[in-house]
Amino acid sequence: MAKGLTTREQDYSRWYTDVIAAARLADYAPVKGCMVIMPNGYAIWEKMQGALDTLFKDTGHENAYFPLFIPESFMKREAEHVEGFAPECAVVTHGGGKELEESLYVRPTSETIIWSMYKNWIQSYRDLPILINQWANVVRWEMRTRLFLRTTEFLWQEGHTAHATSEEAVQETLQMIEVYRQFAEEFMAMPVIVGLKSDKEKFAGAIQTYCIEAMMQDCKALQAGTSHFLGQNFAKAFDVTYQTEAGQREHVWATSWGVSTRLVGALIMTHSDDRGLVLPPKLAPLQAVVVPIWRGDDERAAILERVDQFTADWKGHFSFKIDDRDNYRPGWKFNEWEQRGVPVRIEIGPKDLESNQAVMVRRDTGEKQFIAQSELRDTIVQTLQTIQVDLFNRAVERRENNSHYLESYEEFKQMLDDQGGFFYVHWCGSRDCEDRLQAETKATIRAIPMNNPKEKGQCLLCGGNSEERVVIAKAY
RNA sequence: CGGGGCAUAGCGCAGUCCGGCAGCGCAUCUGCUUUGGGAGCAGAGGGUCGCAGGUUCAAAUCCUGCUGCCCCGACCA
DSSP states (O other): OOSSOOOTTTOHHHHHHHHHHHTTOEEEOSSTTOEEEOHHHHHHHHHHHHHHHHHHHHTTOEEOOOOSEEEHHHHTSSHHHHHHHGGGOEEEEEETTEEEEEEEEEOSSOHHHHHHHHHHHOOBGGGOOEEEEEEEEEEOOOSSOBTTTBOSEEEEEEEEEEESSHHHHHHHHHHHHHHHHHIIIIISOOOOEEEEOOTTTSOTTOSEEEEEEEEOTTSOEEEEEEEEEEETHHHHHTTOEEEOTTSOEEEOEEEEEEEETHHHHHHHHHHOBTTBOOOOGGGOSSOEEEEEOOSHHHHHHHHHHHHHHHHTTTTTTSOEEEOOOSSSOHHHHHHHHHHHTOSEEEEEOHHHHHHTEEEEEETTTOOEEEEEGGGHHHHHHHHHHHHHHHHHHHHHHHHHHTEEEOOOHHHHHHHHHHTOOEEEEEOOOOHHHHHHHHHHHSOEEEEEETTOOOOOEEOTTTOOEESSEEEEEOBO
């Protein structure tokens, strides 16, 4: 393991992989494009799952599980959908030593197999809505992969809901993007822009795609979650109808929404620094670590006894660990826990035994404070809350400092190259201008923000009329 | 798919040009001294040199074929 990490300044993308290696979050698997999520990384995902699952249940959703394999014919039912996903699908052609009569797609997403089932489950308006989520793995055969951000197989959750009316489905779509916003900001301490995707960027098979979009420390955008209003596209493709109260047959309205282990990558790139991982307390698997310092066995026993005393009432308030390993020295331990992103470290040595205090160190700021041992528990609780808020505020500040309102295409191109960031610019809404933007600058329209103030202007590219600004950035 | 690079101990590499005992650093193990920001000394273990052929008295090294991975570009959560 490297002694010092590559700094963000030196090479941002090497820094990112160094942070992951140093914190032992993940490792490259022997299969191209695939990763192993190691215990430290998986623990973060489990914290995310726990929080999200509660938010889903609180909004009336239930978990279920659908098959990994999807018959080829299902994938081909919805034209736009198959066109969007076919190039990146893995297909199973053999099973049990024989060629299959019908090839099976490894799910890139589950709309088709789920709607093939919803057809059987829905007859009348009384069967609606169906509000189902599944936690699953999916496979998308990517060319270029990066740990957590883009791998061939990844873990995610996908919600799939069925509704009697368009209004209700739209409402669900909006509700879930709001759930994602809340999760990103309250748990990940990661500010996001909530917005609508352009037609070019939306999900294959959706009418509208809403997204949460975050800014990483290199000023690039990262799509952190999406919620789709699917209209009746899948209901029509799978012939899913219901009988209305008035006795007529109507096609069912649909939504789907998901976030993935990509969020772990987003979390890393939002808060971490040149010393390693920085985790927001609400998602840190380990929130505090106590590093006792001693010389010789007598002192060791005395210190550990004291540590046991003042940690006796910590359980239930926050997660913590006492690092009493004898084979590493304190300085080594400090570095290790910093690389792992533990929010609070407590140091206690011989000098502190007499004075009944300890040193508390914040991971996010490096700030050290002497705290009375009797005050430790409450101070740590407080500090964890403070860190959570401070991380969010710093991320908001960084985003604001790197957001620009521009009118001139030349100025935009210059700034995009020089410093990057989010650019609020006018866009006429045409696909031509959007394509040209990407071809010429590699930046894309990330979102048309929700509750966007109306403002007349001229399209950055063609000068045509525009009613509002959109957010443009280079993206992961 | 296009371009570039790499494959030798758990990790990072040297050795390859010019064939001749399989090396270095970190990590690991043992012992002693250490312990408030990545400890020091002494010793030890660990290898189908990516795979398959070929040339040669002799191949990590030369030749042929194959495979895998990484990086950079077009597509994507």
